[in-house]
Amino acid sequence: MPVAAENLPALRRRISAVLIAGQILGGLGVATGIALATVLAQQVSGTESLAGLAPTATVAGTAVLSMPLAALMTARGRRPGLVLAYLIGAAGGGLVVVAASMGNFPLLLAGMAAFGAASSANLQARFAAADLAEPQHRARAISNVVWATTIGAVLGPNIAAPAGRSVSGLGIPAAAGPFLWASGVFLLSALLVAVLLRPDPLLTARALAPAEEQSPRARSLRAGFAAVTASPRARLALVTVAIAHTAMVSVMSMTPVALGHHGAGIDLIGLVISGHIAGMYAFSPVMGRLSDRFGRISVIGLALALLACAALLAGTAGASHAQTAAGLFLLGLGWSAGLVSGSALLTDSVPQPARAPAQGLSDLTMNTAAGVGGAAAGLVVAVAGYGWLNLAAACLLLPLGALALFTRRTPKQAV
Numbered sequence: 001m002p003v004a005a006e007n008l009p010a011l012r013r014r015i016s017a018v019l020i021a022g023q024i025l026g027g028l029g030v031a032t033g034i035a036l037a038t039v040l041a042q043q044v045s046g047t048e049s050l051a052g053l054a055p056t057a058t059v060a061g062t063a064v065l066s067m068p069l070a071a072l073m074t075a076r077g078r079r080p081g082l083v084l085a086y087l088i089g090a091a092g093g094g095l096v097v098v099a100a101s102m103g104n105f106p107l108l109l110a111g112m113a114a115f116g117a118a119s120s121a122n123l124q125a126r127f128a129a130a131d132l133a134e135p136q137h138r139a140r141a142i143s144n145v146v147w148a149t150t151i152g153a154v155l156g157p158n159i160a161a162p163a164g165r166s167v168s169g170l171g172i173p174a175a176a177g178p179f180l181w182a183s184g185v186f187l188l189s190a191l192l193v194a195v196l197l198r199p200d201p202l203l204t205a206r207a208l209a210p211a212e213e214q215s216p217r218a219r220s221l222r223a224g225f226a227a228v229t230a231s232p233r234a235r236l237a238l239v240t241v242a243i244a245h246t247a248m249v250s251v252m253s254m255t256p257v258a259l260g261h262h263g264a265g266i267d268l269i270g271l272v273i274s275g276h277i278a279g280m281y282a283f284s285p286v287m288g289r290l291s292d293r294f295g296r297i298s299v300i301g302l303a304l305a306l307l308a309c310a311a312l313l314a315g316t317a318g319a320s321h322a323q324t325a326a327g328l329f330l331l332g333l334g335w336s337a338g339l340v341s342g343s344a345l346l347t348d349s350v351p352q353p354a355r356a357p358a359q360g361l362s363d364l365t366m367n368t369a370a371g372v373g374g375a376a377a378g379l380v381v382a383v384a385g386y387g388w389l390n391l392a393a394a395c396l397l398l399p400l401g402a403l404a405l406f407t408r409r410t411p412k413q414a415v
Contacts, residue, residue, distance in 0.1 A: 002205055005198035010130050011204070016144060018196045019125050019169025022189050023148035026086065026122045029185035031156020032163060032178045033093060033115060034058065040096070040175035041112075046106045055253075056375060057109040061092070062123070063367035069120055071221055072361020077200035077279040079193055082121050087189035089118025093183035102412050115179070118186050120151065120363065127359045128338075130347045131201035135290055137298075140342035143288025146340060150281035154274070202356060205385025209352045227350035232298075234263045236407040237346035238362050240300050244338025244398045245366040246373035247307055247393040248331055251314060252276060254377045255328055258386035262319040269398070279332025286339040296348065301340035304397050306334030311397075315390025327390075 029284075034055065040055035065085065073081035085183055092114025099107035126142045133141035163181040164174035172180065230233040255276075256269045291299040307330075314327030343362070350358045380389045 002066055003199070003208070005266070008132065011199075012141075015132065015197065015201050016129055016141065018192065019145050019247040021128050022082070022193050022197075023122060023125050023145050023380040024151045025091040025185050025189040025192065026118055027149040027152025028120065028156050028159075029089070029152070029182040029189065030115075030118050031153045032160055032185070033096070033156075033182035035157040036164065036175045036178055037112065040100055040173065040179075041108065043173060043175055044100055044103055046109050048148045048165050050105070053109060054112050056371060058116040058119065059111035059371040060373065061113030061189040063116075063364055063371060064113070065117045065120050066123075066363040066367060067221065069117075069124060070224075070357050070363075073124070073202060073360075074224075074356040077203040078124070078131065079197045079200045082124060082193045082197070083190045084120035085117045085124070086186045086193070088114050089116070089121065090183040090186035090190070092117060092286075093186065096179040097172055097176045100173045100179075101171065106140040109281070111179075112181070115182070116404075118182075118189075119366075121189070123363050124359070126343055127271070127347065127355070128197075128201050130344070131355075135348065138347060139291035139340055140285065142347075143286075143340045144283040144341050146284040148282055150278070151279050153281060154292075157270075162186050162265070165287055172304070184402075203281070205370055206377035216283075216373075221357045221360075224350070224354045224359075224361055227229065227354040227412040228346075228358050228361060231349045233412070234346055234349035234409045234411045235360065236297070236300070236403055237349060238365055239301070239340045239400055239403055240338050240345070241362055242366045242369040243306065244335050244342070247396055248280075248335040249370040250373040250377040251311065251390060251393050252328065253374050253384060254381045254389055255314065255324065257381065259324060261386075264321055268321060272321070272328055275325055276328040276332045279329040280335050281332075282339055283333060283335035287337045288344075289356060290337075291344055293343045296341045296345035297404055299337050300345070300400075300404050302400050303334045303337035303341065306330050306337060308394055308397055310334055312388040315387040315394075366375040376385070 037058070038051040042051040045051065065088070069081045069085050072084065083090040092111045095111030096108055099111050124143045129141040129145040130138050151303060158180070160178040164177035167177040167180060168174060199242050228238060255272065259269050259272060287299060290302070310331035311329045313330065317327060322351035346358060346362055347355055377389055380392060
């Protein structure tokens with residue numbers, strides 16, 4: 001049912017609070033499990049060469065599930081899609097524990113892929129925050145939900161060790177313990193969203209839309225794809241989040257290896273990655289306010305500048321751990337600017353009925369591109385080195401910059 005105009009501000013605040021709480025729990029579960037994913041994969045497979053397949057399977061699962069979840073949200077609303085995603089993630093965590101106990105590596109990868117559904121829920125939550133947001137505050141609403149991930153992302157790796165010790169008497173490998181805990185956290189996230197995310201933000205926004213936008217055909221996946229291809233700004237948004245995510249994942253995933261080659265210990269590597277995560281999430285509200293104030297494309301330009309500086313610093317750091325840390329921090333900031341501004345621009349640029357499928361297409365694209373980039377990053381470092389990987393990431397920014405300049409000169413389309 002439509003919501004009275006005077007009740008919208010309170011409804012926006014309540015929905016935002018529920019999404020932020022769910023994001024904290026979801027981020028905590030993902031970070032707790034992923035912290036020891038490669039260690040667990042190495043133990044189960046018996047070789048280091050296959051350890052990287054665990055996070056790759058998670059990214060692949062996130063990408064593959066993006067469109068089915070978007071289709072469900074398009075048909076039934078945000079709440080059923082988010083709940084199902086968290087439940088699949090919880091089942092995936094349980095499957096990882098079973099696979100680890102059996103020593104079954106293919107089953108482990110299947111569990112990791114299902115575990116990626118929780119990441120898909122965390123990504124889709126930012127769009128749920130934008131459903132009822134005022135257009136001039138849309139980026140801010142998205143950034144607040146992205147910011148909430150900071151808490152879980154910081155706490156998760158720190159509770160991985162206690163989670164591992166907690167299962168020592170159950171015959172479960174210690175490295176699988178965090179996945180058991182993560183499953184429990186995802187179940188809490190699903191319960192929170194199922195009970196409190198009412199009324200559904202997407203269905204409420206749809207009820208408030210003009211009558212001509214109520215056609216089910218306008219809400220189909222095909223309509224979402226057509227809306228993106230028809231809008232230069234939507235295409236720019238899609239490319240922005242894909243390239244920013246790919247550059248970030250590629251460089252970040254190989255930085256611990258590069259640091260290790262230059263004598264960095266585990267504690268220092270952890271500190272550098274923590275600074276990177278802080279750059280990714282902690283400053284997202286700043287990026288949201290800048291995007292609302294100065295425009296989405298201006299902040300996309302900022303993202304390009306930050307990512308280019310990050311590649312320059314990290315790629316030329318050599319044995320300077322401080323310079324690598326600075327580069328990784330800027331890499332996180334650039335990703336945050338690109339994700340927030342790109343997500344807001346995509347939502348602005350397509351009609352309301354087509355937003356959910358278009359947003360699912362965005363997550364599919366960014367995770368698929370990042371999965372390919374992460375897999376290629378190891379090969380680039382092995383053949384040419386870490387500096388060349390950063391150069392390759394910087395080269396990805398060139399077509400994005402050209403597209404942003406071209407799109408800025410294109411008149412806005414009414415949606």
